[in-house]
Structure formats: C-alpha cells, structure tokens
Amino acid sequence: xxxxxFDELLESVKQAAAxxxxxxxxxxxxxxxxxxxxxxxxxxxGLSQNKFAALLxxxxxxxKNWEQGRRQPxxxxxxxxxxxxxxxxxxxxxxx
Numbered sequence: 001x002x003x004x005x006f007d008e009l010l011e012s013v014k015q016a017a018a019x020x021x022x023x024x025x026x027x028x029x030x031x032x033x034x035x036x037x038x039x040x041x042x043x044x045x046g047l048s049q050n051k052f053a054a055l056l057x058x059x060x061x062x063x064k065n066w067e068q069g070r071r072q073p074x075x076x077x078x079x080x081x082x083x084x085x086x087x088x089x090x091x092x093x094x095x096x
Contacts, residue, residue, distance in 0.1 A: 038066040038073065041085045045092060055095045056080060 018024035042052040042063075053063040056077060065071040073081055084091040 037085065038063070038081060041081050041088075042067075045084060045088050055091070 015024060019026050042049070045052065045055075047055065049063055049067070050060050053060045056063070058077065062071070066073055072078075080091070
C-alpha cells in the first residue's frame, strides 16, 4: 500500500475514534428506519410477503423494495396501506 493512502486511512481511523469519544462531530449522520410502515402493516395482518403482495395486487419484488426502503408506495397503494394499518380486519375481509 502506498504511504499516502496508508496515512489517509490512518487519519480516518483517528477521526472515527475522536467521533466515538465525542471530541469531534461527524460530517454526516445517517438514520436507519429498521422497521418501516409497510413491514409493520404486513406484520399486523399476519401475512407473508407473497400473500401481502397478492392482496395489494403488486409483485413480491415491489413489496420487498418498499420494505427495504429502496422504493416508497404511492397513490392508491399508499391509501390502502393506511386503511390496512387502521382497519386490518376490514382489509382482510374485503380480500377474502
């Protein structure tokens, strides 16, 4: 490894340690939402990803993208998710 790259890496490690000790502010902060609304609605309904996707009329891949935060539901799907969250029994009954 070149000395220049090693020195840069070493400086990064020192900065990380200073941030951990509270001596230095991070340049940026990332907040990770571990369990988003889509996942909580599906869990509340007690459905697998495949069954929930079928209930919503979407592909399993789309649902996975929503749950993993790569995409966000829009339009009618967003409204249906709100209804499912507030009235899960009604949604399950309507889908039967």
